[in-house]
Structures are given as structure tokens and as C-alpha cells.
Amino acid sequence: MQASKVAGKSEETLQARKIEGETRRKLKAAVFDANSYQSGPDLGNLAANVERLQRAGLQAWVSEAVVLEWAEHLASDWREASVKSNQARKRLRRARLKAPDSPYKSEEEVIADFEQQIHQIEGLQILPLTAENALQGLKDQILLRGPAKRKDGTDPSSGVKTGASDSAWLRDVLDKAGGAEPVLFITEDKDVTRALDSWGYSNIVTRARSQLRESLFEVSLDADAVTSIVLNFFRERLPNPQAYSSQFDEDSWLDLGTIASLEDAFDEAAEDLDKVSVHDADIVSLTDLAGIHDLVSTEDPLDPKDVFEENSEAHISLGKVIEQWASVHALFLARGRARVSGVDHEGNTYERLVDRNGLLISARFELEIAGGQVTSFRPEVDSVVHYRPNQYSDPEDGLIALIDALSSLPGLDDVGAIFNRAHEISDRIRLRGSTEYLEIEANHHDQWSFSLSIGDDCVTVSCEHDVGAHVWDGRESFDYYPPYYLLVDGIVTPERNPEWAVAAWLLRRIS
Secondary structure, eight states: OOOOOOOOOOHHHHHHHOOOHHHHHHOOEEEEOGGGSTTSOOHHHHHHHHHHHHHTTOEEEEEHHHHHHHHHHHHHHHHHHHHHHHHHHHHHHHTTOOOOOOSOSSHHHHHHHHHHHHHTSTTEEEEOOOHHHHHHHHHHHHHTOTTOEEESOSSTTSSEEEOHHHHHHHHHHHHHHTSSTTEEEEOSSSHHHHHHHHTTOOSOEEEOGGGHHHHHSOOEEOOHHHHHHHHHHHHTTOSEEOSSOTTOOTTTOOOOOOEETTGGGGGGGGTTOEEEEEEEEEEEEEEEEEEEEEEEEEESOOOHHHHHHHOTTSOOOOOSOOSEEEEEEEEEEEEEEEEEEEEOTTSOEEEEEEEEEEEEEEEEEEEEEETTEEEEEEEOSOEEEEOOOSOBSSHHHHHHHHHHHHTTSTTOTTHHHHHTSOSOOEEEEEOTTSSOEEEEEEOOOSSEEEEEEETTEEEEEEEEEOGGGEEEOSSOEEESSOOEEEEEESSOOOSSOHHHHHHHHHHHTOO
16 A cells, blocks of 8 residues: 655745735634534634634624534434443343433434533624525525535436535524624635525635634744653653543543544454454553654734734633643553444354554644743644554555654654665764654665664564465465565554654653
């Protein structure tokens, strides 16, 4: 499998996202689309974004239609969780044990509680859904105008008509703002832009939720001091149990938020079974920090009095003073567990618990820093899990994977340029912001091999060829699976993602 290159932010990227000039001056409010939280609303994160918008002199809006859409998804989650928990409660009660009950008795109670919770977020304005715009939204959906479209159809003329909700809340926003220019639309797709374009609006400003800071404040790429603070914060909390452990400690637990694609890491866990399904996948423990990158930070944001002078109509609720915030992309090695069920060739049903070591978790965090310490943190977007086989079609792909992992280490500048030179190298890299040196030495090998040393510690990473992958079918020979793999000597590495275990080994030795 081709390794994917880890892309870091640049000063040009940050500058491109900054909203400036007349466009910035016209902005009065930011409105959250339902898909700005693709895995469901995170009210803690929403409250933090409301506070951030207020510091920038902007109001924060959410349409009543979006609130209802979020509430319906949560009610569906509760219904699904109830089915699973009901089975467990029955088993406990049959054993004459007490079983915990849900505080909710119906989906209506879930929806009502969520609506109450979101209305309690200070500074967030819930825009009521008006009857006239609801009617126009319904007409748009029936006539397939504006944001309305068909989905889940095999061709444009089939499928279910959708879009009434989007049409209605967008119309409510435009009515309140007096047009599109005063609004920053926080969304993850192009539906908002497509709808507003179809209605004749121009100069539409959209941003993903994770881009808010750099869009509204002066930010810079990480300073060495901030890097050190963030590294120490994670190091103090690793390794740690995330679940399934009596040693759970909330102070050391790292909230990863929703982890997308976690079930995919267990798809191959029952190759002897058919109709395989994965249930209750979770992270058991985070075992190591494998890298941090895309670290950006800013000093204390706008002074409250400056905000009032620029936008006297904005309601400002600063709360505690934040000396500094940072945003960082962190990578962890982890162990996961899931229940895997399936049917064998005789029709018998099997279920087993499966552990996976060497999962690579990619997570983005927002951290507040005061007095040289991280005072709070939260996940910024959904986390993603990678469980790529240690198999490559050619040695170059394996080298890309190694460079990708080492490029996530702070202080290793242009490591790719060094490895991509001729393999007869012996180099000594001073780690930026550190007193340490990384020594890289190429060894003679059919594919490639490098020794990596910090002080007296050394590991060797080589690209090996699996001769067992080459088969003959009676007419021609071919590789049954990608025949190249990475072999690491000097440390214990998991079966999958061994290059990230090397990155973690190096990171532990960077002061």
C-alpha cells in the first residue's frame, strides 16, 4: 500500500486562511452548519468556539433546525445503545444482580434534555425556525430548487428528495444578517456555498471548524518553548489505560473524541468466518506518543475593550483570561479491542474478543497554556485510526513510510531530503530546540537499511523481501501480496505500523 505523506502547515497556509480586510470588517456572526460536527455535537467544544468567536467580536448562531437535526441523531444513538444495554441488563438480572438503568425513558426525553443543554451555552444564539422559511424550504425540496437534491439514488432522477431543512435555516440566517456577507459559515462541505450561489449571493465566507483560530486570530508556527510544554504534557500521561481498566485515572486520561474508522482495524480479525461484523470497538490503552506536528499557537487574543470599540453590538463574555492557546496534531500508538462475530462454513455463529496492538491514532487537540503549563485540553476534530499492513509493492514505498513517520518528530527538519539522497550516507542532524543529535548511517543492503542513533542508543531499519509472496500458477509467476516489509532491529515493534514505533523510540529521546 502506498504510504500517505504527512502534510504540515506552512506560513503560507496560515496566511491564506486568515480573514482580513473588508471581508473581515463586514463579518458580524458565525453560524454552525449541522455537519460542522460530523460525528455529532460536542457541546464542550461548541462552548469553547462560542467564546473564541466572542473574543473576535463575532456572535455565534445555530439554527433551531440544526439543533433538531443534532437531537434526532442523538436520539438514534440512544436507541441503538439501549438495544445493546437491554440485553446486558437482562443477563445481569437473570443472575440476580443489579443492572444500571438509563436516565432516559424515551427518545423524546433525550431530545428535550439535549435542547436544554445547548440552550445553556452562554453567548450562543439559537435562531428560531420561522414558518415562512420552513414553507419555502419545503417548496425547494419538492421542486428541487436551491440546496435541495436527491440522494441515495442510482441516477439523478431517482432517490429521496432532501434539502428542506438546509433551505429553511439558511433563509433564517440571511434574514437575520441582512445578507450573506456578514456571516461566516462554519461547514464541512460545499452545500452551503452551492445553495447561496444558486440564490445569487457572492463573497461567501466558509471555514471548517478546525480553521477558526487561524481564520480570526494572528497565529504562528510553534515556538520551541510551546513544543516543550506540549511534549511534556503528553509524556506525563503516557502510557495510560483508556478503557477496560480498574486503574482508570481521569487526570491521565486523554479524551480522543470520536474515533472514526476504528471498526475497520478489526475487519481482518476473523478471516475464517463469513458475514463478519465488528461491535463495541474501543481503545484499551495509549502505549506511546509517536509524533506531533502542525503545532500552531497564539498569544493572549484581543483585549475586551478593543472588541467593544470595533463591534459595540457584540455580546462579550470572556470568562477566564487565556495567556496562550495551541493547536496540535498528535499521533499515538495504541491497543484496541472489539467483539467480532461471524458465521463459519457450517452455519455456526461465533463471537470472540480481539485485541489489536500497534494501532496508530491520529488526533488533533486544542490546548490552553498558562504559566508554562497546559491548563485544559480537548479534542478539536474526530480522531482517525490507521492499521496499515507492513507490506509494500517496492522498497521506495517502505522508505516513504519511514520518512512520513520521522517527519512528525519536532526538531527533525528536512529529514526526507537526507533519506532521499543516495543510500551511501553518514549524517549527523542537530535536533532543533534540543541538545541531541540524530546520527543516520546507511548500510549495504539489497533494498535499503539505515542505522539511527541518539547517544548510545541505536536501532536499525531495513527493507526486506518476503520470498514467500512469489508464487507460480503453472503459467507465470507473480507476487501474491506486496512482498516488501520493514524490519526493525534494536526495539520491539508491533506487527503493523513498525515505522511509527521507531518514531516513538526517537521521540522519547528528544529532550
